[in-house]
Amino acid sequence: MKKWSQSNRKEVLRAHVFKYETVDSSSPNGDKSGVFDIVTCLDWVNIVAIDEDDQVIMVKQYRHGLDDITIETAAGAIEIGEDPLHAAKRELEEETGYISNEWESLGSVKVNPAFMTNTCYVFLARQCRPEGKQCFDPLEEIEIEKYSLERIEEMLDSGEIEHSLTYLSLLKYLRLSA
Secondary structure, eight states: OOOOEEEEEEEEEEOSSOEEEEEEEEOTTSSOEEEEEEEEOOOEEEEEEEETTSOEEEEEEEETTTTEEEEEOEEEEOOTTOOHHHHHHHHHHHHHSOBOSEEEEEEEEESOTTTBOOEEEEEEEEEEBSOSOOOOOTTOOOEEEEEOHHHHHHHHHHTSOOOHHHHHHHHHHHHHHO
16 A cells, blocks of 8 residues: 655644644545545643552543533643653643652554544653642643542443543553553
8 A cells, every 4th residue: 555645735724722724635546536634733642640549630621522521631732842751741730730750651642643643642650649730721620530440440431431532541551550
């Protein structure tokens, strides 16, 4: 299999959290072609945070796209030029007030390569302690929740945890701890 050729990339919209473009693409032998949508977002991090009592630190927040409150791992955008681990440490502290000295990469995934360009980096933070300072984004409201690993598994099975990247991050951790 070979890559398709792209041409005529056009920016349609630049929004607060993404850029929307269209691109003309043709298959290698030229028998298929079309206009495709591309959404460019910043890369981001998801953090599976475990406190000193082996509780999983989660955040509850209102999500505008879903128009509902979700339960998620701490997460956020990586600033341009920022190292993913640095971003993970920053986001954990900003969202939860927790810090850790024990960090491990759980890998990365392409969010939705059908039309998105970004990568999500997943980190595990162990022995988290509430010695940092929360610092929310201007339009962010977050509540901290802590759950046992058994309860997290129940929430994944029951659908209480709906955010796909949170789900994936927790599954990566469960696979590691099995």
